[in-house]
Amino acid sequence: MEEERGSFLPNNKDELLPLDGRTELKNFRSYLRWVYVDHSNVCKAGFSWSVFFTLAFVVPILSHLLLDCPTCDQDHSRPYHIPVQISLSVFATLSFISISSWDRKYGLSKFLFLDKLGDESLKIQRGYSEQMQGTMKLILRWGLPCFIAEFAYKIWWYVSGVSQIPHYGNIYVSSIILCTFELCSWLYRTSIFFLVCVLFRLICYLQILRLDDFARVFHRETEVGSILLEHLRLRRNLRIISHRFRVFILSSLLLVTASQLIFLLMVTQSHADVDIMKSGELAVKPLHSIYESRGKQINHLVSITLVSGLFLLLRGATKITHKAHSVTGLAAKWHICATINSFDNIEGETPTTAQAISAQAIAANISWGSSDDEVGDEEDELDNTKLLPIFTQTISFHKRQALVTYLENNRAGITVFGFMLDRSWLHSIFGIQLALCLWLLNKTIGV
Numbered sequence: 001m002e003e004e005r006g007s008f009l010p011n012n013k014d015e016l017l018p019l020d021g022r023t024e025l026k027n028f029r030s031y032l033r034w035v036y037v038d039h040s041n042v043c044k045a046g047f048s049w050s051v052f053f054t055l056a057f058v059v060p061i062l063s064h065l066l067l068d069c070p071t072c073d074q075d076h077s078r079p080y081h082i083p084v085q086i087s088l089s090v091f092a093t094l095s096f097i098s099i100s101s102w103d104r105k106y107g108l109s110k111f112l113f114l115d116k117l118g119d120e121s122l123k124i125q126r127g128y129s130e131q132m133q134g135t136m137k138l139i140l141r142w143g144l145p146c147f148i149a150e151f152a153y154k155i156w157w158y159v160s161g162v163s164q165i166p167h168y169g170n171i172y173v174s175s176i177i178l179c180t181f182e183l184c185s186w187l188y189r190t191s192i193f194f195l196v197c198v199l200f201r202l203i204c205y206l207q208i209l210r211l212d213d214f215a216r217v218f219h220r221e222t223e224v225g226s227i228l229l230e231h232l233r234l235r236r237n238l239r240i241i242s243h244r245f246r247v248f249i250l251s252s253l254l255l256v257t258a259s260q261l262i263f264l265l266m267v268t269q270s271h272a273d274v275d276i277m278k279s280g281e282l283a284v285k286p287l288h289s290i291y292e293s294r295g296k297q298i299n300h301l302v303s304i305t306l307v308s309g310l311f312l313l314l315r316g317a318t319k320i321t322h323k324a325h326s327v328t329g330l331a332a333k334w335h336i337c338a339t340i341n342s343f344d345n346i347e348g349e350t351p352t353t354a355q356a357i358s359a360q361a362i363a364a365n366i367s368w369g370s371s372d373d374e375v376g377d378e379e380d381e382l383d384n385t386k387l388l389p390i391f392t393q394t395i396s397f398h399k400r401q402a403l404v405t406y407l408e409n410n411r412a413g414i415t416v417f418g419f420m421l422d423r424s425w426l427h428s429i430f431g432i433q434l435a436l437c438l439w440l441l442n443k444t445i446g447v
Helices: 012-016 019-034 042-066 081-105 122-160 171-219 224-268 287-347 353-368 372-378 397-409 423-444
Strands: none
Touching: 042 081, 042 171, 081 171, 081 224, 081 287, 122 171, 122 287, 171 224, 171 287, 224 287, 224 397, 224 423, 287 397, 287 423
16 A cells, blocks of 8 residues: 555556656656655655755745844845745745645656556657656756856855854854755755646646647548547546646746745835846846845846746646647648548549649648748647648548537647636736736836
């Protein structure tokens, strides 16, 4: 029973996966152990919660109390320390509780939809394996620059303020210990948040691969019933993903928006002691500017960290929703090509299907006037201007019409409590956040 609860640990089902998949699963489990998410037994679960509570709450609180320096100069006063630490701790709590909940309910293989990956095509298996190999690199690519900037800022803060910062015992030993604990706490909280965001992106990528493979059914002779069953399976997977991540996505969106508005309010107040070098834009500056930006630079680091994680979530959700909606357009194109071709055959105007499709494809490419440079990376099996091969002898008009009607009224995608995460939804989010930002600026600095 304990082995089933500790579901992020190895299990016998992993042996059914490809060799590359098993290797990447080991890397994921190593990363999970690195952030101390291990609930395989009571002792390890207690240790995981202890590490989380220590690094997410105890260390930031002690850091604020032990390093509080009312007599320090403005460079070492850390006026934004409290809201920054609260933001990081809240996101770490949300991420840790989410991972712990998934750990109790699912295995890593089941959570990542790897338990049935062996039933997919070889192309999907290879594509997903390649994506898993790049997942850990993605975490480093997003998190490492922020950590380097944070590390450089901490070193500057402790070295330049060695004569002002409170110390306990030996000044150098005290500074090294406190700096190490602060960096470990920051790294732990940001890593666990990035982990959840990257896992969501990885799961979405597998469904995108399945959607691309699903699009191929319109290029070969396939029964409508088989197409319907495959689409139902894809919709079910997307509903499962939406149900698992809906609380995390909505909470992240609300918390990121609230934290950024709070930071904006703090730096735009009339009595705020800030300037462009101390607050600046909400972005990580070059390393040589860290030493000039003084104590306010930590505000920028937490902002870019949280916004980057939210970007990964929203981009993954909207991309897979766009792909899922493209299936409807592809089915409609398939239906109209088959209908036109059937009438041409009846009237005797088309010598062969292959010749007709070839001529139609050339005409379509000329009429659209699209080049590879114009369509870019968005061109794929679900979104192109090429006509489809037709199999009118085996699929009737009424079956095709019924399938298209079904797809039009049962669109799949990532949802959050019933709201579809598509590009229109992103436009609404941007409009609301822009309105809140302008309203806040009007209240603080006026028009």
